[in-house]
Amino acid sequence: MPLATILVEDSKIIRENLIPALAELADVDVVAIAETASEAVSILESRKDTWQLAVVDLFLREGSGLTVLRACQERLLHQRVVVLTNYPTEEMRRRSLELGADAIFDKSRELDLFFEWCHLS
Numbered sequence: 001m002p003l004a005t006i007l008v009e010d011s012k013i014i015r016e017n018l019i020p021a022l023a024e025l026a027d028v029d030v031v032a033i034a035e036t037a038s039e040a041v042s043i044l045e046s047r048k049d050t051w052q053l054a055v056v057d058l059f060l061r062e063g064s065g066l067t068v069l070r071a072c073q074e075r076l077l078h079q080r081v082v083v084l085t086n087y088p089t090e091e092m093r094r095r096s097l098e099l100g101a102d103a104i105f106d107k108s109r110e111l112d113l114f115f116e117w118c119h120l121s
Helices: 012-026 037-046 065-071 090-098 111-120
Strands: 003-008 028-034 053-056 080-085 103-106
Touching: 003 012, 003 037, 012 028, 012 111, 028 037, 037 053, 037 065, 053 065, 065 080, 065 090, 080 090, 080 111, 090 103, 103 111
Parallel strands: 003 028, 003 053, 053 080, 080 103
Antiparallel strands: none
């Protein structure tokens, strides 16, 4: 059964490539997309019990993925949040994990690990 996933990503090009790859390689069904932190928080709240995975970029068109992570801190036990970013610095890794991210991956170098993690979640 595919994971009902909310994708928080502001780049149209990345979304167009990532969504089919997630479906094929990680058994993920993207049920909602947000381009800004406020959109993401609103979607997460409105779909409170139905999503299983949130994939969050840190740098968004408006706001920060860190805000999204804060909003996910009270999620249900079966819900997972993963950060997929071009800026996986040690500081960003630390802050993401402190805010409750289950994992953080580099978009440019760790996509295989990311897809594997999603498939196993």
